[in-house]
Amino acid sequence: MTDNKSDSKKSICAFNKLFDSIDNLLVEEREQRLKLKLGKEIKNNIFTNEILIKLNENDFSGLIDEENNNMTELFSSIFPIFIKNGDIIFRLYKHKIEVDLSDEMRDRYIYIFSDGRLTSGLFQCFSLGDDEYVYGIKKIIDAIPLFKNAIIDTLENFKKNIDVHNNKIENSKNREQLAEKNYNELLNYLSKGKEN
Secondary structure, three states, X not given: OHHHHHHHHHHHXXXXXXXXXHHHHHHHHHHHHHHHHHHHHHHHHHOOHHHHHHHHHOOOOOOOOOOOOOHHHHHHHHOOEEEEEOOEEEEEOXXXXXXXXXXXXXXXXXXXXXXXXXXXXXXXXXOOOOHHHHHHHHHHHHOHHHHHHHHHHHHHHHHHOHHHHHHHHHHHXXXXXXXXXXXXXXXXXXXXXXXX
C-alpha cells in the first residue's frame, strides 16, 4: 500500500511538471506574439504613410536598375540614419534600431522590428517582463519624432546630393564584383593548399 501512495505522488509530481512546462511554453508564446505586435507598431510609427510617400515620391529612376533592382543599394546609401537624443545615440536601419546609452558594451542594445527582440551588447535577450526591456523601448518610443524628422531630412539631402549617391552605388557594384573575384581566388588557393 505504501508503494501505491509513493507511485501516486510521483505520478502527480510528473503530471504537475508537465502542466507547468506547457504553461511556460504558452506564456512564452503569448509574450513573443506581444513583442512581435509591439515591434510592428513601433516600425509603423516610424515608417508612417507620410514617410513612405516621401520615400516613394522621390524620383530614383536614374538610380534604380530595373534588371538588377538596386533598391537595396539605394537604401543602404540612405540608412543607417544617426540620431542623438541627449546622451543617447540611435542608428536607425530599415529593419532594426541600434541604441548606445553610453560607450560601454553593456549599454548598447539592438531592437529588431520583426520580432520585437531587444538584445544587449553582451548578447542578453530581454523579455517583455524585464524592466530593462521596458526602459529601452521607452527610449526608442521617445525618439520616434526624431527618427521621422531625420528620415525626411536625409531624403531631402539625398535628392540634393544624388550624384554622390550614384557614385556610391556604382562603387558598391564594383566592390561586389571584386569581392566575388577575390572569393574565387581564395577558394582556388585553399583548394591548392589541400592538395599539398
